[in-house]
Ligand SMILES: Nc1nc2c(ncn2[C@@H]2O[C@H](COP(=O)(O)OP(=O)(O)O)[C@@H](O)[C@H]2O)c(=O)[nH]1
């Protein structure tokens with residue numbers, strides 16, 4: 001790299017410009033040419049040549065760790081699964097599906113229970129009680145009352161995150177709450193990047209304290225499970241794997257088998273039945289797909 005070259009993260013592509021942020025927090029408005037134009041997406045780490053006035057020429061894309069489709073975004077590491085404690089009441093079925101989808105893509109899932117200013121639905125209480133001990137991060141926040149947002153910022157350190165969850169739970173409110181804080185902290189950068197809600201299909205990443213990023217659009221538009229082996233499914237359940245050893249069969253699906261450690265744990269209440277029921281529902285879906293593609 002020459003003196004005038006830098007590495008940065010593409011935050012957004014807007015009317016022909018790529019907005020690239022370097023690790024020291026500087027923002028550059030970059031142009032590019034040729035084939036790169038169709039390839040660069042938000043979340044790409046790129047090399048670029050610095051020009052005057054915070055402008056640059058994008059030169060290359062660094063190898064991607066991953067690429068999510070619809071919306072297209074590269075190098076995602078985390079999924080914030082947002083549910084409201086009420087209004088709407090949380091869907092644990094959807095929660096378990098989203099946890100699986102995140103883990104399947106090697107993304108770290110974190111559960112955000114928003115609207116903690118409201119009285120919680122009993123299902124929200126269940127989530128708060130069970131999922132931390134099952135190995136997942138659960139944060140209770142209120143985007144409206146700006147309660148516990150600091151914990152979300154901590155969580156986002158060194159991460160590129162997307163949101164997931166039903167509509168009405170407060171995903172947009174959370175982004176706004178986080179980026180309004182940001183606006184106060186870094187007026188200069190924010191005014192440069194332009195804050196208008198535009199109607200493009202390009203994802204915009206918001207920088208949180210300059211070392212974490214969150215996308216302004218939901219990360220999973222498709223909730224179908226990918227084609228996978230039914231015997232693999234339980235591997236994505238950290239709360240099940242401890243009981244695997246007590247299954248008689250090494251490839252136990254914890255379904256119709258006898259002498260199953262997981263089912264014993266469900267019977268004695270260690271694994272709650274809602275969690276097991278959701279597992280069976282997803283397992284049956286995986287088995288159906290397996291049949292079609294065999
Ligand atoms: N009580 C309460 N309402 C909230 C909170 N966060 C968002 N809302 C409200 O929930 C509704 C849906 O929020 P929105 O951000 O559009 O949800 P999204 O569909 O997930 O993006 C709006 O009326 C928000 O004002 C919160 O922390 N507490």
Ligand SMILES: [Mg+2]
Nearest residue numbers: 168171172173
């Ligand atoms: Mg929204």
Ligand SMILES: [Zn+2]
Nearest residue numbers: 247252254260
């Ligand atoms: Zn078993």
